[in-house]
Amino acid sequence: MLYFNKALKTYIKRKDDKIFIASMHNNFGMCFNQLNKTDKAIQETLEGIEILESKKKLNKEDLLFITAMKVNLGKYYLKQDDYKNSYTFWNEGFEFYRKIEQYNSDFMFVSQKLFDMYEKAGQNDKRDRLARFLIEIDPKIQYLPDKITLYEMLQNYYLEINDREKQKTFSKKILHLITLYNEKNQKELAQVSDLLNDYLIKSINQKYDYEVNIQKKNNWLVLVSSLLVITVLAVSFINVRKKNKKNKELAKKQELTLNQDIQSQKNRIKNLQLSLNLKIEMEKAFLENLKQIKKTKNLNAEEVVKNLIFKINNLLEIDRKNNDIINESYTENKMFMEKLSERFPVLTDQELQLCIYFKLDLSSKEISLLENIKDVTARVYKANIKSKMKLEKETDLTLFLNTIR
Incomplete structure (x- = not known):
């Protein structure tokens, strides 16, 4: 309430x-x-x-x-x-x-x-x-x-009016449909199980390969940075003794530039580590969701299957199509939203944020997962945004947003 x-x-x-x-x-x-x-x-x-x-x-x-x-x-x-x-x-x-x-x-x-x-x-x-x-x-x-x-x-109705033939007919139909329904559920559960196994194995392999690659890059960056620092310090020390005041000032400028480069490399390493942690947290959240489903009683099998398939597809789609969201530059998003706000001041902050997802061509279900809203709400927002921008119904919002520079 x-x-x-x-x-x-x-x-x-x-x-x-x-x-x-x-x-x-x-x-x-x-x-x-x-x-x-x-x-x-x-x-x-x-x-x-x-x-x-x-x-x-x-x-x-x-x-x-x-x-x-x-x-x-x-x-x-x-x-x-x-x-x-x-x-x-x-x-x-x-x-x-x-x-x-x-x-x-x-x-x-x-x-x-x-x-x-x-x-x-x-x-x-x-x-x-x-x-x-x-x-x-x-x-x-x-x-x-x-x-x-x-x-x-219909079975209950014909049973009450004592029409045994029709009552038996619908009883047989019910049994047939229940059999089909159970077979369908079993098939879907088997598919979900296969998808889960494949995804978990793939995630574990990707996680291992990713960590190995990151470690290699980190070691290489540290080695290169260390060599650069040692080299510049050595050159600076020699120039201090051999060169005049002008050469000393030049050496200091070079040292400052080097420090900036080192800081930039450190920031890059930090960003790579944050990206790794984010992916790991996503996998943990998915596994926790599976555990919760396992513990929950009185499950509606069909709803559980649909929910799992939806989340699996969502994770796979995020891995395949939307990896840019994880590493996307905050500055670029901010600049895009500022330009969009200047051009369409009637858009709210929430609508500006959603425009980033629409620009990336995310589906309503993907947006509903990211923003914790219903997929129908995402579709309504999309229609409202197009209306405020005075776009035709046939206009592709994703293509239009990608024209804004």
Whole structure:
């Protein structure tokens, strides 16, 4: 609640898109619901809906979020045994998803709730129409868990109306899908295991090779620096005795230049060591994440697999494509942001920082990992930045940013 409130104040102060402000009120509603303060949950959610609906032009993302908030309202009203309002908001959600033909998990949820309400109200004709509609859209549902949920609803319905043939048909379909789902999970787990093993072995080898190369470079730099220091000191000592005052001043200048070179070499060594430490810390963080997953109980296998694959791909992508981020010059970033700010003063500090990632052509998922935000938030930021720069929708933001010198 504390951090959601801070975020809300930030969005209002920066006059960000209303979808962010509305989302904070929706978050308040979910928090109050967890605290069993249902009245406040309803109040906050209604306020979020009102804020977002006040936009002049609602896009598809806005409408989807409004529908999600209305589905939440249905849950809160059901908690208060207000079946009328609960039905109203769930039915709105059902009709919206049906209109845009988005038959996802949210659609399955409201369909299940409507099924239950029709059963309690004895509205068998509506249950029958809903069952027929669900059978019609069956081929359009590709996601296995959603398809299993669909078949479970139909199986229970036909069991209740004593249609044994159809009930058996959907029971067989459920068993078949569960088998496919388990096989898919096992295959994905095996792939993840292989990826993890390959990555860990590769990381260990790279780490060893990197440390060896750094040590060689360090030894070489120290040797060269030492030889240079000894040589210059020797020459300086001889010149002090043999040359006049002018030659002595020249020797001092040479010594000063040498010291600067030595300091520069030391700074380079330090930067190389910092780079090595950063890579090691990244690997430690990844392994700690694996340990946490191993310790956690009641895992959702599919979500864990997806999360692991995402993090693995992210690490591999960072290694392969974005190594420049680790070693990128702070001065260059600062100069780029200053030039960008001068050209587009309407950009906020957060948007200027994100422009660095967009310039490097990072994906929304990569940016979400680096900035600890949702990938959809990164996409919204990108759209807002293009709007503030008055760029066409077709314009490639990455190409445009790379033209700024």
